[in-house]
Amino acid sequence: DGTxxxxxxxxxxxxxxxxxxxNSNFDFSKLQGAFWETPGEINxxxxxxxxxxxxxxxxxxxxxxxxxxRYKKDAKRYPHRIIIATETHPYNMYDYWYACLxxxxxxxxxxxxxxxxIGEAGAGRVAYDKNDKGFLGSYPWLSNSQGDCDLDxxxxxxxxxHKILWGLDNEIHLFSYNPKHCGKYSRGTGWHWNDVSxxxxxxxxxxxxxxxxEAYADCDEVEFILNGKSMGSVKPQKYMARMDIVYEYGRLExxxxxxxxxxxxxxxxxxxxxxxxxLIPEKNEIAADGLDIAFIRIEIRDECGRxxxxxxxxxxxxxxxxKLWLGSGNPCTDENYGTGKRRMWQGTDALDRxxxxxxxx
Numbered sequence: 001d002g003t004x005x006x007x008x009x010x011x012x013x014x015x016x017x018x019x020x021x022x023n024s025n026f027d028f029s030k031l032q033g034a035f036w037e038t039p040g041e042i043n044x045x046x047x048x049x050x051x052x053x054x055x056x057x058x059x060x061x062x063x064x065x066x067x068x069x070r071y072k073k074d075a076k077r078y079p080h081r082i083i084i085a086t087e088t089h090p091y092n093m094y095d096y097w098y099a100c101l102x103x104x105x106x107x108x109x110x111x112x113x114x115x116x117x118i119g120e121a122g123a124g125r126v127a128y129d130k131n132d133k134g135f136l137g138s139y140p141w142l143s144n145s146q147g148d149c150d151l152d153x154x155x156x157x158x159x160x161x162h163k164i165l166w167g168l169d170n171e172i173h174l175f176s177y178n179p180k181h182c183g184k185y186s187r188g189t190g191w192h193w194n195d196v197s198x199x200x201x202x203x204x205x206x207x208x209x210x211x212x213x214e215a216y217a218d219c220d221e222v223e224f225i226l227n228g229k230s231m232g233s234v235k236p237q238k239y240m241a242r243m244d245i246v247y248e249y250g251r252l253e254x255x256x257x258x259x260x261x262x263x264x265x266x267x268x269x270x271x272x273x274x275x276x277x278x279l280i281p282e283k284n285e286i287a288a289d290g291l292d293i294a295f296i297r298i299e300i301r302d303e304c305g306r307x308x309x310x311x312x313x314x315x316x317x318x319x320x321x322x323k324l325w326l327g328s329g330n331p332c333t334d335e336n337y338g339t340g341k342r343r344m345w346q347g348t349d350a351l352d353r354x355x356x357x358x359x360x361x
Contacts, residue, residue: 005060009086010052012039012067039067049077056081061107066190068096071103085109089190090124090146090158094238097165111162112191116147116331125332126195127187135189140334146191150329152345153295158193161216164239172217172256174198174266179206179247197346200268201310206247214242219256219263226252233257272302274311286322300344309346316341 040048048067056062056078063086064070071083083106088096090111100106116124122137124146132138143151148159160173175196186195196214215222215236222241224231227250234241245252253267278299286292298315300308317326317340325337328345335342 007059007061007063007084007086008055009063009065010056011065011087012048039070046077049074053078068099071099071106075103075105081105082107087112090148090162091188091190091192093158093162094165111148113144113147115149116143116145116151116156116329118143118151120144120146122332123189124191124193125188126192128181128184130185132187137332141332142334143331144191145331151327151331152329154329156193157196157216161239164216164218167218170218170264172215172219172222172254172264172266174213174215174252174254174268176200176252176268177212177214178202179209179211182210182212182244197309198268199309199346200250200252201270201308202247207249209247210244211247212242212244213252213254213268214240215254215256215266216240217254217256217264219258220260221257223255223257224252225255226250269306271306271308271310272304274300274308274313275303276301288321312343312345314341314343 040046061082061084062078064083065085065087066089068085068088074081074083083103085096085100085106085108088109088111093111096109100109120136121144122141123135123144125137125141127133127137148156148162150156157173157175160169163169164171164173175194176199177194177196178199179202181195194214202211213224215224216239217236218239219236221233221235223233224243224245226245226248231243231245234243241254249270251267251269253265255262256264278301280297280299282295282297286294298317300311300313302308315326317324319340324340326340326342327337328335328342330343330345333343
């Protein structure tokens with residue numbers, strides 16, 4: 001194509017059989033750690049570089065997948081090569097991004113992925129079972145759970161971190177871990193993110209127990225405040241501040257300071273029981289031509305109008321004179337889009353009450 005620069009996304013996997021490693025008897029788990037430290041190099045030999053050199057020479061831009069430690073090295077090995085990061089892990093994006101910024105031969109970065117999608121199901125999960133060691137998740141994992149936005153279009157926690165990392169957000173954003181996992185084994189694939197959410201509503205059994213919280217901000221110091229009382233301050237590491245806080249109901253705040261001055265504040269708050277269903281349409285009218293579409297967001301709020309996230313109520317929707325598809329951002333569910341029923345997502349406690357919505361079109 002002579003009309004534009006040409007690139008490709010080249011994965012870091014080498015052709016192992018060509019270097020004498022047989023897939024059937026080689027323990028690749030042992031190779032994995034060393035591989036990411038010096039991608040493509042085995043026993044001091046740059047195998048990947050040799051196997052990709054000829055086809056990269058035909059391209060205008062060399063696309064590197066998951067290989068940020070090579071950027072500076074390859075600037076010396078291949079002085080005329082322009083590199084772009086065609087896929088990178090969301091979990092350690094800080095390292096990828098600063099490797100890009102500090103390498104004059106690297107022109108940009110693409111995180112895998114921007115939007116959650118159905119495929120490679122469960123690859124972005126956080127696993128709490130020591131026997132869950134695979135790359136993909138078992139049934140009923142539905143989507144890969146890697147995106148900065150979930151299947152429903154909602155921003156996920158890593159999206160706030162990435163925007164801060166890129167210098168596009170001067171605010172602070174506060175999240176918590178579910179206390180039921182506190183101190184327990186967990187692992188991810190690199191395509192995962194910390195298993196956090198916008199939540200400060202946990203059951204009575206966790207009152208008085210530690211809850212780990214973390215805040216993302218480009219600042220000098222983060223102070224955590226619970227019900228008006230300071231819990232202490234933390235200096236962020238790689239734009240992330242973390243603390244264990246003894247749980248009690250109420251309001252948890254995180255304040256960001258730069259040069260001794262507060263510049264931003266975020267909070268989590270204990271919510272009440274579900275009190276109302278709120279429907280938020282993207283538009284008020286659609287054409288009756290069988291082709292037009294409208295997205296309608298369904299929210300459950302408490303009596304104070306706050307979004308209730310710790311529930312798994314089943315929503316039943318009836319839609320007249322139009323075709324209905326009902327979904328959620330849940331990446332691990334056996335629910336069907338065409339049934340008119342869906343459990344609310346972002347909660348752990350199932351309530352008995354079934355909520356119903358009727359939409360007349």
